[in-house]
Amino acid sequence: MFTKIRAIVISVVISLCLLPFNVYAGSPSLRDAFAPNTLGVASLAAGYDLSKSDPFASVSKVISLVLSLLGVVFLVLLIYGGFLWMTARGSEQQVEKSKEIIFSAVIGLIIVVAAYAISIFVVTTLTESTLKPL
Numbered sequence: 001m002f003t004k005i006r007a008i009v010i011s012v013v014i015s016l017c018l019l020p021f022n023v024y025a026g027s028p029s030l031r032d033a034f035a036p037n038t039l040g041v042a043s044l045a046a047g048y049d050l051s052k053s054d055p056f057a058s059v060s061k062v063i064s065l066v067l068s069l070l071g072v073v074f075l076v077l078l079i080y081g082g083f084l085w086m087t088a089r090g091s092e093q094q095v096e097k098s099k100e101i102i103f104s105a106v107i108g109l110i111i112v113v114a115a116y117a118i119s120i121f122v123v124t125t126l127t128e129s130t131l132k133p134l
Helices: 001-018 038-046 053-086 092-130
Strands: none
Touching: 038 053
16 A cells, blocks of 8 residues: 555656746736747847748758767667666676677767768868858
């Protein structure tokens, strides 16, 4: 009985911690917060102009998002390989499988970082050489 109550209390506390709370700073009422042009006004006040679309910024955001996702995939593979290794219980076959997963994840991360570094170098070099004033 005590363990069920404990599990319920822990579940409620965790769910309350993970629940998003919306905060509308400087808004006297919720009606003002959901006004039609609130995002445009806030972005202009912060110094951003949403009417100008910069393709380099968009590509940069996409690359950043993809690299973040690849970092998460690397972390998941690393945790999975470590879990397999810790639960191998002396099985050499499972230990070798987990070593292979970890090694492959590290090699994949090195390839992704190298490709990113090469692409940044090439884009920077091309930008500097082609946009240089005569």
